[in-house]
Amino acid sequence: MDTIDILIIALALAMDAAAVSLGAASAGYAGNKRAVFRLAFHFGLFQALMPLLGYFLGISFVSYVQAFAHWIAFALLLFVGGRMLISGMDKTGETLKKDPSKGMTMVVLSIAVSLDAMAVGVSFAMMEVRIWMPVLVIGLVTSAVSWLAIMIGRRLGDLFGKSMEIVGGLVLVGIGIRIVLA
Template sequence: MHLFDIIVMAIGLAMDASAVSMAAAASGYAKNRRAVFRLAFHFGLFQFMMPVIGWLLGTGFVSYVRAVDHWIAFALLAFVGGRMVREGIAGPGDGLHRDPSKGLTMVMLSFATSIDALAIGLGLAVMDINIWYPSALIGIITCAMSVAAIGIGKRVGAAFGSRMEIVGGIILIGLGLKILIPSLFWGA
């Protein structure tokens, strides 16, 4: 997997965390540096850990699925991307009622926004790609995008949160097609 592909995948995965970060800032919860650090650090950490967990789970049965690995990677990316698009179109729910940068709420949000990365880790295992470099890049990009989203959320508000999720979903579906199409036509 090329660096460009990893960066595009990382940006797509970071959209959920960015949308949550932006909403938190727009709601007035990311007022100080500690809250900004907690949000960005936890989102980045979970986005780093979840692909590793998915990869570890996936490496045990790679030899059984090598013939259909491109279909598995496409299905996982399309599923995750489709879910992100659907949630983005549905728009925000009731809003945030608790400070999302503290306690169990922070852990639950970090886990929820990184479930997609677990599926990506599984897909990377199926494609026999070493997980450490992509996973580190996913975590770093998520952290950076969360900080940027908080800055935007403070200035602009939550108006673009669901749109970011749609863009992230489209990016993941496109990456899935980029994996599938060469395998179908050129056997790559």
């Protein structure tokens, strides 16, 4: 597998993380450097760890989990997206009480957007690809793409305010639905 193939795979895997980053930032949850770092770092880390996990666990276990992995991702994204939607429709002006770039919400989002990367790790094992370079590239590309999406999302949030929280929630729910239907 050459470098171009690995970059294309990395960009494809980074799209869900980018969409979540865009939504979170536009809803006002990446207002400081620490939140930006947490989002980009965790998405890159989990996106790198999942193919590694898939690679080492092997085909038999992953084929079992893969049968319902899309439902797990759907449920996680529906939960977080639903919370953002409810918060965005709250007329009191309050936003989510918990920053999605912190704690278990960050872990849940990171897992949800990186489950498909586990299957990529299995395919790498079947093709006997040396795993360390692809894992590094996937993690770095996802972090960079997430960071870029956050920068764009912040601008949208500045322009459109609290209504972007509704958009962010819809994006998360939409990604979950797309995962189930794919």
